[in-house]
Amino acid sequence: MTENNGQFAIETFSLTKIFADWWGRSRVVAVDNLNLKVRNNQVFGLLGPNGSGKTTILKMLLGLLHPTRGRAVVLGGDGKDPKISAQIGFLPEESYLYSYLNARETLDFYGSLFGLNSRVRKSRIDALLDMVGLAGMANRPIGTFSKGMARRIGLAQALINDPKLLILDEPTSGLDPIGTRQIKDLIVELARRGKTILLSSHLLADAEEVCDRVAILYGGLVQREGSVEELLERKDKTQITTNILTDRAMEQIRRIVEKDGGEFEVKPPMQKLESFFIDIVRQAQQAKRPTSGAMNRLEATDAERAAAMSNVLDKLVAAKIEPSEKTEQAEVETVKIRPDDDILGKLTQEPQQITEPVVREKKPETPELPPQQDGIKKDLLNELVKPKGFTERIKKKDKKTEEKKNE
Amino acid sequence: MSRVWAVAKNSFVSAMRMKTAIVFMLLLIILLPILSITSTGDGTIKGRIQSFISYGLGLTGFLLSILTIIVSCYTLSSDIKHKQIYTVVTKPIRRFELILGKTLGVVLLDTLLLLVFSSIIYALTLQMPRLTKTKGDELVRLNNEFFTARASLKPDIDEQVIETKAQKSYKELQRSGQLNDSRSKQAVMQELKDIARYSMHSAEPGGMVIWEFKNVKPFDSNDNIFVRFKFEASRIPPDKNIYGVWYVGDYRQIKYGQEKMKTPIYAAPRKDVVKTVQEFQVPANAVAADGYLAVVFYNEPMNDSTIIFPQEDGFEVLYRAGNFGLNFVRATLIIFARLVFFAALGVSLSTWLGFPVAVMCSLAVFFTGVINGFIIGSFAYLGENVSLFYKYAVEPMIWLLPKFDQGCNISKYIIDAKLIGTAFFAVTIAGLAVKSAILLVAGFIIFARREIAKVIV
Numbered sequence: 001m002t003e004n005n006g007q008f009a010i011e012t013f014s015l016t017k018i019f020a021d022w023w024g025r026s027r028v029v030a031v032d033n034l035n036l037k038v039r040n041n042q043v044f045g046l047l048g049p050n051g052s053g054k055t056t057i058l059k060m061l062l063g064l065l066h067p068t069r070g071r072a073v074v075l076g077g078d079g080k081d082p083k084i085s086a087q088i089g090f091l092p093e094e095s096y097l098y099s100y101l102n103a104r105e106t107l108d109f110y111g112s113l114f115g116l117n118s119r120v121r122k123s124r125i126d127a128l129l130d131m132v133g134l135a136g137m138a139n140r141p142i143g144t145f146s147k148g149m150a151r152r153i154g155l156a157q158a159l160i161n162d163p164k165l166l167i168l169d170e171p172t173s174g175l176d177p178i179g180t181r182q183i184k185d186l187i188v189e190l191a192r193r194g195k196t197i198l199l200s201s202h203l204l205a206d207a208e209e210v211c212d213r214v215a216i217l218y219g220g221l222v223q224r225e226g227s228v229e230e231l232l233e234r235k236d237k238t239q240i241t242t243n244i245l246t247d248r249a250m251e252q253i254r255r256i257v258e259k260d261g262g263e264f265e266v267k268p269p270m271q272k273l274e275s276f277f278i279d280i281v282r283q284a285q286q287a288k289r290p291t292s293g294a295m296n297r298l299e300a301t302d303a304e305r306a307a308a309m310s311n312v313l314d315k316l317v318a319a320k321i322e323p324s325e326k327t328e329q330a331e332v333e334t335v336k337i338r339p340d341d342d343i344l345g346k347l348t349q350e351p352q353q354i355t356e357p358v359v360r361e362k363k364p365e366t367p368e369l370p371p372q373q374d375g376i377k378k379d380l381l382n383e384l385v386k387p388k389g390f391t392e393r394i395k396k397k398d399k400k401t402e403e404k405k406n407e
Numbered sequence: 408m409s410r411v412w413a414v415a416k417n418s419f420v421s422a423m424r425m426k427t428a429i430v431f432m433l434l435l436i437i438l439l440p441i442l443s444i445t446s447t448g449d450g451t452i453k454g455r456i457q458s459f460i461s462y463g464l465g466l467t468g469f470l471l472s473i474l475t476i477i478v479s480c481y482t483l484s485s486d487i488k489h490k491q492i493y494t495v496v497t498k499p500i501r502r503f504e505l506i507l508g509k510t511l512g513v514v515l516l517d518t519l520l521l522l523v524f525s526s527i528i529y530a531l532t533l534q535m536p537r538l539t540k541t542k543g544d545e546l547v548r549l550n551n552e553f554f555t556a557r558a559s560l561k562p563d564i565d566e567q568v569i570e571t572k573a574q575k576s577y578k579e580l581q582r583s584g585q586l587n588d589s590r591s592k593q594a595v596m597q598e599l600k601d602i603a604r605y606s607m608h609s610a611e612p613g614g615m616v617i618w619e620f621k622n623v624k625p626f627d628s629n630d631n632i633f634v635r636f637k638f639e640a641s642r643i644p645p646d647k648n649i650y651g652v653w654y655v656g657d658y659r660q661i662k663y664g665q666e667k668m669k670t671p672i673y674a675a676p677r678k679d680v681v682k683t684v685q686e687f688q689v690p691a692n693a694v695a696a697d698g699y700l701a702v703v704f705y706n707e708p709m710n711d712s713t714i715i716f717p718q719e720d721g722f723e724v725l726y727r728a729g730n731f732g733l734n735f736v737r738a739t740l741i742i743f744a745r746l747v748f749f750a751a752l753g754v755s756l757s758t759w760l761g762f763p764v765a766v767m768c769s770l771a772v773f774f775t776g777v778i779n780g781f782i783i784g785s786f787a788y789l790g791e792n793v794s795l796f797y798k799y800a801v802e803p804m805i806w807l808l809p810k811f812d813q814g815c816n817i818s819k820y821i822i823d824a825k826l827i828g829t830a831f832f833a834v835t836i837a838g839l840a841v842k843s844a845i846l847l848v849a850g851f852i853i854f855a856r857r858e859i860a861k862v863i864v
Contacts, residue, residue, distance in 0.1 A: 079497075
């Protein structure tokens with residue numbers, strides 16, 4: 001943490017990558033003069049169409065590619081340095097896994113690369129398999145998995161070291177809506193616990209939901225950067241959401257609006273297709289339909305889901321853990337309303353040196369970003385740097401969870 | 408180290424679950440017992456066992472080398488090609504640990520397979536005499552000439568002596584004025600040296616050839632020592648038989664006329680066919696206490712022919728200096744060291760080459776090893792004119808190549824029941840270890856600098 005006093009998890013300085021052809025002649029400028037700054041405990045989204053340089057940036061941060069010019073500082077050091085990479089979890093664009101290993105062996109292999117001892121590995125693997133809904137398929141070779149199932153194992157391997165920084169390349173690609181929802185919940189929950197997450201995606205709806213801040217890339221250049229709320233807020237419209245109103249009340253509102261010279265439109269709010277889909281699948285699970293796919297717990301509401309994810313992560317990061325108990329399985333395997341409290345505990349029974357326990361209540365507020373110096377228009381930046389939405393969202397979610405518990 | 412071990416375990420599992428390994432294992436499991444039944448050799452039980460062990464060890468060494476080459480070239484290049492390497496090198500593992508782990512995984516596979524198959528060969532070899540109910544003389548002969556490990560003594564030509572002799576002859580010629588001015592001194596000396604060398608291994612009618620050896624250490628003085636020879640004659644009699652007497656013992660006792668004979672000198676009058684390998688034995692107590700032994704061949708005048716022992720394979724003394732089991736273990740360990748070398752070669756090459764090219768290069772090295780002597784010979788011949796380049800560029804490269812032929816043909820040692828001497832064993836193993844280490848270090852350096860996710864547009 002020399003260069004930035006620990007303020008930034010990732011910082012790049014004029015990072016440039018030019019791909020050359022076989023003769024060494026420059027051909028494609030994949031990343032151009034990138035000055036990226038990702039603060040600690042931020043969820044940062046790299047958005048852009050295919051070929052805009054998202055993956056190339058991630059690969060340079062991780063040392064898989066050497067920059068043509070400039071440099072990148074990750075967690076205060078070089079991403080290739082084992083001391084730094086021990087604190088990083090990485091999910092590549094496709095889950096490049098060994099098809100001949102089964103799910104458990106795969107996670108055990110990656111756990112060993114982090115030097116975790118076999119007891120810690122075992123408990124973390126159990127918890128992670130449970131979390132990604134593949135506990136029942138632990139002994140099946142990865143080669144027989146569907147793309148989405150492999151993706152879940154990919155995600156599990158990225159979490160096995162309880163990383164400080166998660167780098168996720170297209171985290172939701174190939175996942176079904178339930179998996180997608182879960183990953184989004186997980187990202188939010190991890191961020192709440194002080195982790196930094198850098199993700200690349202072209203699925204804008206997913207990014208919109210989880211990111212505090214996004215950079216939109218095109219042709220290797222950052223076109224826009226800023227917090228999601230600031231970028232997307234429509235300053236010319238107002239939206240009012242209420243319970244169903246009587247005709248009389250509606251008429252009154254119409255009159256007020258028209259008097260003010262505004263336009264007025266009334267329609268019932270649409271449910272999101274995602275939540276509709278999740279409802280249907282949950283009902284099928286409750287009807288005990290058998291499935292050979294991943295088994296996800298489907299909590300009914302956002303609050304329940306958040307609570308469930310929070311429980312899982314609690315166990316991953318708690319410094320002190322109760323002795324491990326056998327994970328209870330609900331009668332119907334496919335339906336699990338609340339995850340067991342000890343899953344995450346098992347994951348963190350023996351925190352490694354690199355693993356810093358994160359105290360839940362002490363989550364630092366995202367500090368206000370100073371305006372960026374280089375590359376980007378200042379007036380635009382000034383608009384972009386008022387982060388408050390994310391922390392507010394989190395607080396709301398916490399509140400809801402508390403209420404649920406009290407009930 | 409735990410990381411290296413994790414990678415090793417993974418690449419071992421990969422190889423075991425790869426069909427290639429299974430195919431090679433099945434091939435050996437089926438072929439070895441069949442070989443033990445079908446090999447006939449020269450018809451005797453010794454010939455059968457010799458041909459079995461020759462094919463068995465040869466086949467095992469060959470197939471395992473090929474398997475090692477394929478697996479070691481595959482394990483890293485496939486990770487790079489299928490991009491699993493992305494999730495591995497981004498973990499806290501150093502690149503050299505990855506290379507080391509990959510190599511170790513292949514070595515583990517080799518250890519397992521070699522252990523299994525050499526045990527099968529060993530067990531079948533020991534069982535063959537029992538299965539064929541070999542008894543009596545044949546069994547004794549088998550135990551003396553096959554189930555043993557004999558050290559071999561070959562005449563060591565002392566160039567100093569040859570030089571002195573040639574010089575002497577040259578002066579003689581000079582004095583008698585027989586030198587022709589048209590020929591250079593060098594050419595004449597060369598011819599004289601050849602004559603001197605030749606004369607040391609040939610006997611005119613009524614003449615003698617004497618071979619002297621030092622540091623002869625038989626395993627047990629109650630054993631026998633074996634004299635193996637092959638000669639040619641300037642005039643071959645109709646029945647091709649040559650008469651001669653062999654004396655084996657401490658020749659110094661006669662030469663310097665000691666008062667009392669300390670060790671016996673054995674005389675063996677024989678009649679042997681020319682141009683075929685012959686062998687006879689005398690008690691090992693013929694060897695003097697200080698390890699000196701002399702063998703003398705006396706050419707009977709009635710042959711009326713000069714007897715010549717070819718320099719290559721004309722004369723050899725063998726004596727038991729170890730046992731079959733130990734010799735077999737040493738042979739297996741040398742094969743193992745070769746497999747380690749190929750594992751290091753394959754992994755090292757695939758740090759910068761794709762699978763097909765790496766396999767091709769490794770196979771080229773393998774087959775070069777098989778005809779190493781030929782290659783060295785031809786390079787030495789070519790290199791005479793470009794000696795500096797040869798010495799500093801070609802020679803080190805050739806040194807890096809493994810050597811499986813001539814003196815390094817391991818199954819030949821077992822077939823001939825020749826002891827794999829401790830010095831030879833240590834030098835061979837150390838040589839291969841050094842070569843493997845050099846290859847691995849080269850691999851470390853290349854791989855550490857490699858841009859793993861490099862895209863060429």
